[in-house]
Amino acid sequence: MTATPDFDLNDFLPYRLNAAASRISRAFSERYRDEFGISIPEWRVLAHLHHAGAVSVRDIEARVDMEKSKVSRAASRLESAGYITKAVNSTDRRLLALELTPEGKALVARLIPVALAFQAEVLEKLGPMSASLQAGLSALLDAPR
Amino acid sequence: MTATPDFDLNDFLPYRLNAAASRISRAFSERYRDEFGISIPEWRVLAHLHHAGAVSVRDIEARVDMEKSKVSRAASRLESAGYITKAVNSTDRRLLALELTPEGKALVARLIPVALAFQAEVLEKLGPMSASLQAGLSALLDAPR
DNA sequence: AAATATTTATTGCACGTGCAACAAAGTCAA
């Protein structure tokens, strides 16, 4: 019979990735949650709207790695808060055209420097290892699913 | 006035880490969920018990990066399923002694090879980039919080 | 044109989650 090998979770890639991701996300989220009252899904939608202009829910789902129901609910919260508008696309009336309001643009303009500063801090702390991390992540993310 | 810089979520480290982590976790979880009926928190508890023997909830919380309530609930589900036992530590009766049952040990003995095979596949797909990823993750995880 | 299939966004539901509150057990100081 074969003995069960020993196994240390701390050496297990999925665990390590998750631990790293949740720590970073939490740290980043804490930095803007109190000041701006924004959740991670909401931040992602805002960032994508800033980058891409008026887009549909489906668009965000595809490019920002979020379920459409998650996008839909984040968008509703952002609309209630006055940061985005939802309009029906007149060409294809199934589609929504999500777009930043002036308040939304102002919010993003304050959020982006915070995000960039946070990222810069993390990368600086990693020093030369930051390039390895980025390269490794690219390999993972570009891999055929 | 200062213009708002452009910003692409796909270049943003927290986003990239989360996307990578959730894809890998989902892929791994799909591989054992159907066959073994185990969730990620439950898997973590099982793996740690295999590695560490009889331990308390607090122990798992500290070493497996999970909130104590999450550990507590995962342990209850595992107990109901017959995979672990919960006994009170006779020295300090606040503490629980969580321990694998024979059924639990048998389950872990089947799970670990699946986990190792999955990890090997991912690392192989990454090729030479896998070392970069591991080194980058180590740097992140070892960084002072 | 009419019938059928597909796409898009929302929502009901069951469930997992984090946090705060809590009870029980233990520690420590006076």
Next chain:
DNA sequence: TTGACTTTGTTGCACGTGCAATAAATATTT
């Protein structure tokens, strides 16, 4: 020993989540 404080694990609660079901709009087929 008594009383205040700390630690450990569980639970109530509000909320976010994924998934399936749905309705509305569009596309496709006959």
